[in-house]
Amino acid sequence: MTAMDRTESAIEVLLRDLKPNIVLFDFTYWMPRLASRLGIKSMYYCVVSSVTIGYIMSPARRESGNNLTEADLMQPPLGFPDSQIKLKSHEARGYITRRVMKFGSDVMFCDRIYLGMSQCDALGFRTCREIEGPYPDYVGNQFGKPVLLSGPVIPEPNPSTLDEKWSEWFGEFKANSVIYCAFGSECTLEKDQFEELLLGLELTGIPFLAVLRPPAGYESIELALPEGFQERIRGRGIVHVGWVQQQLILEHPSVGCFITHCGSGSLSEALINKCQLVLLPHVGDHIFQARTMSLHLKVGVEVEKGEEDGLFTKETVFKAVRTAMDEDSEVGRVVQANRAALRELLSSKSLESSYIDSFNEQLQVLLG
Numbered sequence: 001m002t003a004m005d006r007t008e009s010a011i012e013v014l015l016r017d018l019k020p021n022i023v024l025f026d027f028t029y030w031m032p033r034l035a036s037r038l039g040i041k042s043m044y045y046c047v048v049s050s051v052t053i054g055y056i057m058s059p060a061r062r063e064s065g066n067n068l069t070e071a072d073l074m075q076p077p078l079g080f081p082d083s084q085i086k087l088k089s090h091e092a093r094g095y096i097t098r099r100v101m102k103f104g105s106d107v108m109f110c111d112r113i114y115l116g117m118s119q120c121d122a123l124g125f126r127t128c129r130e131i132e133g134p135y136p137d138y139v140g141n142q143f144g145k146p147v148l149l150s151g152p153v154i155p156e157p158n159p160s161t162l163d164e165k166w167s168e169w170f171g172e173f174k175a176n177s178v179i180y181c182a183f184g185s186e187c188t189l190e191k192d193q194f195e196e197l198l199l200g201l202e203l204t205g206i207p208f209l210a211v212l213r214p215p216a217g218y219e220s221i222e223l224a225l226p227e228g229f230q231e232r233i234r235g236r237g238i239v240h241v242g243w244v245q246q247q248l249i250l251e252h253p254s255v256g257c258f259i260t261h262c263g264s265g266s267l268s269e270a271l272i273n274k275c276q277l278v279l280l281p282h283v284g285d286h287i288f289q290a291r292t293m294s295l296h297l298k299v300g301v302e303v304e305k306g307e308e309d310g311l312f313t314k315e316t317v318f319k320a321v322r323t324a325m326d327e328d329s330e331v332g333r334v335v336q337a338n339r340a341a342l343r344e345l346l347s348s349k350s351l352e353s354s355y356i357d358s359f360n361e362q363l364q365v366l367l368g
Contacts (some may be wrong), residue, residue: 042119
């Protein structure tokens with residue numbers, strides 16, 4: 001970030017030469033000041049959810065300055081639309097640590113975001129009201145800025161075919177009967193949580209494919225597997241390291257459940273498919289993505305974790321999977337019905353284009 005900040009003078013030269021009507025930015029907190037001096041509008045364009053920004057960065061939080069306590073962050077800010085969405089003790093501690101981290105040029109992480117959002121002319125979010133409901137308006141009201149939504153990023157149908165290895169394996173199982181578990185390319189579990197996850201998958205008795213990185217401190221998956229695990233799950237479970245065709249896997253009719261870390265890309269791919277969602281977030285925005293899915297939209301089931309230590313167990317993994325896939329339980333029925341309704345809504349061909357058209361129209365109004 002320090003290197004980026006040092007480009008301010010070079011960017012000023014470019015802006016003077018290009019003379020744009022508006023500039024979109026994120027972490028360059030100095031951009032609104034620079035743009036205003038040149039007679040250019042600025043928009044803080046945020047790829048983090050408005051739920052996260054509203055909860056963590058709301059001006060309603062600034063009364064305590066940067067001295068927020070764990071107890072403060074365990075409760076939503078004043079006027080927050082849904083009091084159910086809140087942080088657990090261990091999550092609040094993590095956010096407090098990150099809020100005051102220096103993020104280049106001796107500027108704290110929270111100040112980079114807050115200064116940019118409070119000094120710009122408008123706020124933009126890569127989302128839609130069908131997913132985030134009242135939260136963009138809450139953020140706009142808090143900052144006193146117009147909010148423009150560019151809509152969700154819905155993956156285009158993938159013209160490729162699933163690799164034969166996976167196609168044949170999934171083909172051995174009936175429809176909606178396989179668990180697919182993946183946590184993206186950056187999430188690395190500690191050894192104890194890695195074991196609990198795999199033992200939880202084993203406990204379900206359901207076929208599964210788990211695409212995971214080796215746990216912290218291990219160079220290979222094989223060395224980290226629970227004792228006797230491979231023999232016990234042979235024929236119905238695979239633990240794989242490396243890239244897979246996730247979009248095509250989620251489209252496969254055999255996949256009935258997706259255990260996800262709640263990254264925005266993974267959720268976008270999942271929401272337009274039929275598999276049920278089990279939510280296991282680990283850091284940052286993923287936590288609020290999970291709460292949005294489980295508490296606001298009620299389209300998934302979050303794995304329970306310890307309030308203080310943030311640890312999940314094989315039993316809580318088992319419970320979340322069973323709840324999400326059980327058509328006979330009340331929670332399962334509600335989640336599955338809501339999933340189907342949201343999938344139909346997001347699959348509308350006009351949804352993305354309507355948001356893009358609206359975004360452009362509001363830009364014109366902003367520019368006068």
